[in-house]
Amino acid sequence: xxxxxxxxxxxxxxxxxxxxxxxxxxxxxxxxxxxxxxxxxxxxxxxxxxxxxxxxxxxxxxxxxxxxxxxxxxxxxxxxxxxxxxxxxxxxxxxxxxxxxxxxxxxxxxxxxxxxxxxxxxxxxxxxxxxxxxxxxxxxxxxxxxxxxxxxxxxxxxxxxxxxxxxxxxxxxxxxxxxxxxxxxxxxxxxxxxxxxxxxxxxxxxxxxxxxxxxxxxxxxxxxxxxxxxxxxxxxxxxxxxxxxxxxxxxxxxxxxxxxxxxxxxxxxxxxxxxxxxxxxxxxxxxxxxxxxxxxxxxxxxxxxxxxxxxxxxxxxxxxxxxxxxxxxxxxxxxxxxxxxxxxxxxxxxxxxxxxxxxxxxxxxxxxxxxxxxxxxxxxxxxxxxxxxxxxxxxxxxxxxxxxxxxxxxxxxxxxxxxxxxxxxxxxxxxxxxxxxxxxxxxxxxxxxxxxxxxxxxxxxxxxxxxxxxxxxxxxxxxxxxxxxxxxxxxxxxxxxxxxxxxxxxxxxxxxxxxxxxxxxxxxxxxxxxxxxxxxxxxxxxxxxxxxxxxxxxxxxxxxxxxxxxxxxxxxxxxxxxxxx
Amino acid sequence: xxxxxxxxxxxxxxxxxxxxxxxxxxxxxxxxxxxxxxxxxxxxxxxxxxxxxxxxxxxxxxxxxxxxxxxxxxxxxxxxxxxxxxxxxxxxxxxxxxxxxxxxxxxxxxxxxxxxxxxxxxxxxxxxxxxxxxxxxxxxxxxxxxxxxxxxxxxxxxxxxxxxxxxxxxxxxxxxxxxxxxxxxxxxxxxxxxxxxxxxxxxxxxxxxxxxxxxxxxx
Numbered sequence: 102x103x104x105x106x107x108x109x110x111x112x113x114x115x116x117x118x119x120x121x122x123x124x125x126x127x128x129x130x131x132x133x134x135x136x137x138x139x140x141x142x143x144x145x146x147x148x149x150x151x152x153x154x155x156x157x158x159x160x161x162x163x164x165x166x167x168x169x170x171x172x173x174x175x176x177x178x179x180x181x182x183x184x185x186x187x188x189x190x191x192x193x194x195x196x197x198x199x200x201x202x203x204x205x206x207x208x209x210x211x212x213x214x215x216x217x218x219x220x221x222x223x224x225x226x227x228x229x230x231x232x233x234x235x236x237x238x239x240x241x242x243x244x245x246x247x248x249x250x251x252x253x254x255x256x257x258x259x260x261x262x263x264x265x266x267x268x269x270x271x272x273x274x275x276x277x278x279x280x281x282x283x284x285x286x287x288x289x290x291x292x293x294x295x296x297x298x299x300x301x302x303x304x305x306x307x308x309x310x311x312x313x314x315x316x317x318x319x320x321x322x323x324x325x326x327x328x329x330x331x332x333x334x335x336x337x338x339x340x341x342x343x344x345x346x347x348x349x350x351x352x353x354x355x356x357x358x359x360x361x362x363x364x365x366x367x368x369x370x371x372x373x374x375x376x377x378x379x380x381x382x383x384x385x386x387x388x389x390x391x392x393x394x395x396x397x398x399x400x401x402x403x404x405x406x407x408x409x410x411x412x413x414x415x416x417x418x419x420x421x422x423x424x425x426x427x428x429x430x431x432x433x434x435x436x437x438x439x440x441x442x443x444x445x446x447x448x449x450x451x452x453x454x455x456x457x458x459x460x461x462x463x464x465x466x467x468x469x470x471x472x473x474x475x476x477x478x479x480x481x482x483x484x485x486x487x488x489x490x491x492x493x494x495x496x497x498x499x500x501x502x503x504x505x506x507x508x509x510x511x512x513x514x515x516x517x518x519x520x521x522x523x524x525x526x527x528x529x530x531x532x533x534x535x536x537x538x539x540x541x542x543x544x545x546x547x548x549x550x551x552x553x554x555x556x557x558x559x560x561x562x563x564x565x566x567x568x569x570x571x572x573x574x575x576x577x578x579x580x581x582x583x584x585x586x587x588x589x590x591x592x593x594x595x596x597x598x599x600x601x602x603x604x605x606x607x608x609x610x611x612x613x614x615x616x617x618x619x620x621x622x623x624x625x626x627x628x629x630x631x632x633x634x635x636x637x638x639x640x641x642x643x644x645x646x647x648x649x650x651x652x653x654x655x656x657x658x659x660x661x662x663x664x665x666x667x668x669x670x671x672x673x674x675x676x677x678x679x680x681x682x
Numbered sequence: 683x684x685x686x687x688x689x690x691x692x693x694x695x696x697x698x699x700x701x702x703x704x705x706x707x708x709x710x711x712x713x714x715x716x717x718x719x720x721x722x723x724x725x726x727x728x729x730x731x732x733x734x735x736x737x738x739x740x741x742x743x744x745x746x747x748x749x750x751x752x753x754x755x756x757x758x759x760x761x762x763x764x765x766x767x768x769x770x771x772x773x774x775x776x777x778x779x780x781x782x783x784x785x786x787x788x789x790x791x792x793x794x795x796x797x798x799x800x801x802x803x804x805x806x807x808x809x810x811x812x813x814x815x816x817x818x819x820x821x822x823x824x825x826x827x828x829x830x831x832x833x834x835x836x837x838x839x840x841x842x843x844x845x846x847x848x849x850x851x852x853x854x855x856x857x858x859x860x861x862x863x864x865x866x867x868x869x870x871x872x873x874x875x876x877x878x879x880x881x882x883x884x885x886x887x888x889x890x891x892x893x894x895x896x897x898x899x900x901x
Contacts, residue, residue, distance in 0.1 A: 234807075235771070235807065236771055236867045238867065238868060238869060239867075239869060239870070240869035240870060243806050250804065250805070250806035251806065251870070252803070252804045254804075272804075273810070277879075277883045278876065278879065278880070278883070280810070280814065281799070281803070281806075281808065281809065281810050282870045282871060282872065283870055284868070284869055284870055284872070284880055284883070284884050285869050285884070286884055286885075286888075287884060287885065288868070288869055288880065288884045289881055289884070289885075290866075290868065290872050290874070290876075290877040290880050290881060291877055291881065293866065293868045293872075295867070295868060297867050327772065327775055328725060328754075328756075328775055328779055329754070330724050330754040333726075334726055334727065334728065334731060334766075335726075335727055335728075335772050335775075355769075355771050355807075356727075356769060356771050356772040356775075357727065357728055357766070357767060357769060357772070358769055358771065358807045359728075359767050359769065359802040359805050359807065359808055360802065360804075360805030360806055360807055360808065363805065363806065364801075364802065364804060364805055367804075375801070376801065379728075379729055379801070382728070382729035382732060383732065439738075442735075442739070443739055443740050446735070446736060446739040446740070446741075447739075447740065447741070449736075450736065450739075450741050463733075463828060464729060464732065464733065464826055465729070465825060465826065677728065678728055678729060681769075
């Protein structure tokens, strides 16, 4: 594997400094540097300060059951582009503890909480280690391989009850409660006093000391959400206010935690494809893209040229649809209720029509396959796309931009609001338009090119102020660049097959691990998969950009007015399907 | 419209008055007016919410049916469109919102997840269908349902409302309609009404497993 050879020089450098505590992961198909848990912080510090790995992309874990071992896996990148540094820490299964990297990389905060929540790995020195996707008091750590959900049937699909005979046994009828629930022994509901929010309120550090100010005031906690028109779904912000000014803020997520990863590890490789649609449901095509290229990395296949062009075409159309919609909804959040969104949705509908024609569904496209795409694009569809790209979209985007960017109220509400400096943006592992609006020209399509992006001509759009207005402008610029990409793709798209080899139901994936990433509309969408050569992934992790972008939300909101929190959240652009997975 | 929808068909009305006067029953005028001004709650859970937004937008235009007034507050809404996967963490809030809606109130389960768990049914944090907790009037199939399907669901709800009879309807009977107890997040989600069942199951004596140790003795 090329990534394994790329990591060799780095390993040599670390070996010089920490000969005792680093070793290569020698398992066939695997790579990365295994670090002793005791020295993790020093190694990370060396990587960050002296070797340039300033961007912590992903923190996750894996369970090597039945071996008595858990792994914590870190993917570090340089913000100037290039291959990853892959760090691993091996831990025992009972009471695993690893030092937290949050003091070095604040972007690890939410991800480490997620690992604690789902794997029960404790992070020492983490500032606020609580459950994140589930709730305080939940029984067990669900992603451990020996933890079984209430409707557990078998370890892997296809289940014998469904295939090949299909006996159709309903699992919940065997459960004593006839429902998707299970309780530990000796649990007595009448004595249950657990308050799921207590720990969260405690972590907000509300001070009742009002004496230091001229006017004695109390701090006030306001919950925005989970049912709130501005939260774009079931999302909650607990905000500490002093008057109208935000003193502290904690995002509370998990209201849409649909157990993607647990279900994904039971599914076959291909069965996961439609599930990825439902991650970031505003951009299903780019989710497909990320998953497909990751598994293709493991399988060692490349799609034929026409398929690559179709993939890029669909991914860029998705980006346009998603960015226009977000722009419309940002205006919703500013109080310009629904009329601007109607302009945005009009263009999105036309793109959805194309998706419906090529994939059969407006939103949940399930269009990509390992080694190609599911169906070919007909000349009529190409004609439609041509019309959109050459005639309609450039004109409509200019129109939308004119209405918004020259609007005095929009400017006053957005300029200088929610500022994130370039250094902070990198430290918080922010990705996508949010990172580029802070002036960091980091785009996976350029930093770590995949598919045919290397041969395409486009600019990485950046702005300098890192405020809400710049995030909006980066999105509009990116739509224009996407149109530019689409024009080149439409000119060059070749004839030919759309699948490498025959389409197969059970993909044969050799043992090993792979981390694939694409630049989705919300930023770096990564998939970390581990295969043990069986028809199902052993580990399936989604590095969700909007989840990690939330890490910096508190930083952006502190000191702003409470009404601005809504605007800032709108510009961060989260999709709850992806945040909670 | 008045002649067909509102007027009681048996009444013989002089031709010159037909467009100006309607003779009808209380049920009929009441249902007619209510079914044509349903206010949905602005309440999105997941992917289906995006299709709900598209339904409200200009292309499919919910306002043709008198439903464009999406209300973020449950106090002002008539119909709750449960648009997306209902998770255990979210269901206490959904039940609370339902309890807060003023009557008459209706529920549409939009999409596979809200109707029965959908593709995520097996998940440990997923409630397999919102009807485990609140009464559902109309189920809309699809993952997600297209805007047309949601419109069809809403029209089906209108038809259902038009068939209502005031004396039989739950909320016009004497006494208060009881609020649905809000489920509680414990080690897993539990409904306080099931406390006894859970208690008896979790305190059941463990089944005695006879293990045969080598040598033939039982332990």
